[in-house]
């Protein structure tokens with residue numbers, strides 16, 4: 020049987036990469052795979068979780084079919100390597116760091132996907148983005164505005180065609196270890212018992 024695509028989404032700064040890092044050993048234990056994204060951000064700024072490429076390299080990779088999923092946001096291009104399709108076909112679950120705006124398109128390609136939405140209070144989000152220090156203050160304000168817009172669309176079910184009923188919410192306002200436990204609970208049992 021094919022594996023499940025687990026699509027982790029949430030505002031920039033909500034803690035997606037931190038959660039994936041913290042949960043990694045326990046996800047691997049469960050046979051769940053993770054993939055490095057390809058991002059048009061400098062190698063220093065992408066860290067371990069991604070491969071930094073130039074816009075020209077990204078376009079060439081995209082043209083040769085290197086990505087199962089790709090999107091543009093925050094002035095950057097993001098790609099999910101196509102090897103995830105081999106892993107899914109082999110029956111492995113795969114967890115990816117996704118985009119809320121791209122959810123409807125992702126659902127078309129992976130109709131049985133499990134969507135996990137990481138949430139954080141907007142004031143906490145601002146503090147975390149500033150403390151992370153990766154973007155300029157102007158870029159941080161743009162990310163917060165994008166977050167407010169996408170959150171509103173999520174709630175009303177408009178815009179990107181998101182329906183909150185299909186999405187498991189994971190709050191990451193508290194300690195990361197608690198979020199790791201809730202993530203694993205969602206994967207093992209489904210969200211109603213994991214709040």
Ligand SMILES: Nc1ncnc2c1ncn2[C@@H]1O[C@H](COP(=O)(O)OP(=O)(O)O)[C@@H](O)[C@H]1O
Nearest residue numbers: 031032033034035036037147151191193194195
């Ligand atoms: N539960 C948490 N409590 C406190 N700080 C957190 C928590 N989760 C993430 N952070 C911090 O918030 C910042 C943004 O997290 P990051 O994982 O980079 O978010 P994302 O990948 O969603 O953009 C980082 O500096 C990270 O250390």
Ligand SMILES: O=P(O)(O)OC[C@H]1O[C@H](OP(=O)(O)OP(=O)(O)O)[C@H](O)[C@@H]1O
Nearest residue numbers: 029031032036092097116117118119120
């Ligand atoms: O449509 P959205 O849900 O707003 O998502 C758009 C992009 O922003 C985030 O990446 P970002 O560059 O912030 O990387 P990060 O998640 O590692 O901070 C997210 O992982 C998506 O790739």
